[in-house]
Amino acid sequence: xxxxxxxxxxxxxKAAADSGFIAYLVNKYLxxxxxxxxxxxxxxxxxxxxxxxxxxxxxxxxxxTDFVSRLNRISxxxxxxxxxxxxxxxxxxxxxxxxxxxxxxxxYLMAARDKQNKEKK
Numbered sequence: 001x002x003x004x005x006x007x008x009x010x011x012x013x014k015a016a017a018d019s020g021f022i023a024y025l026v027n028k029y030l031x032x033x034x035x036x037x038x039x040x041x042x043x044x045x046x047x048x049x050x051x052x053x054x055x056x057x058x059x060x061x062x063x064x065t066d067f068v069s070r071l072n073r074i075s076x077x078x079x080x081x082x083x084x085x086x087x088x089x090x091x092x093x094x095x096x097x098x099x100x101x102x103x104x105x106x107x108y109l110m111a112a113r114d115k116q117n118k119e120k121k
Contacts, residue, residue, distance in 0.1 A: 008052035015056055022074075023055035025092035032095050040088070046080040054078040054085070062093055 015021035030040060041051050057078070060070035071089070075082035 005049050005052065008049060008056070012052045012055035019096075020058055021055065022057045022059055022089070025059060025089055025096075026055055028095055029088050029092045032092075043084045044080040045084070046078055050078045050080060054080055059089065062090060 012021075012023045016023040016027045018024060026040065030037065037051075041048065044051065044054070046054065054074065057074050060067050060074065064070070071086055072082050074080075075085055
């Protein structure tokens, strides 16, 4: 593994702790589906480098009107299958919603808190 891929891998591991990154959803998907990263790499039809770049992308809002265009841009940037990426994002979001860990609500509340903190200053 070359230096660039190793750095991308380390960054994606750190991003996996933040629900705003695709890495977070991919990890949830891997956990629930009980599959390996090699299997997801194969399904996405991308290189290892592109896989780690994908994990560093921000999660597009599935309820946004521009979801498909954002998904397509991410897929183009990472040379990955938009169909598989769509499946992963929607499945992981569903899993999180059912488990009570609603990513969308969490991100909304963080934005509201940040706005409130700005108003206090």
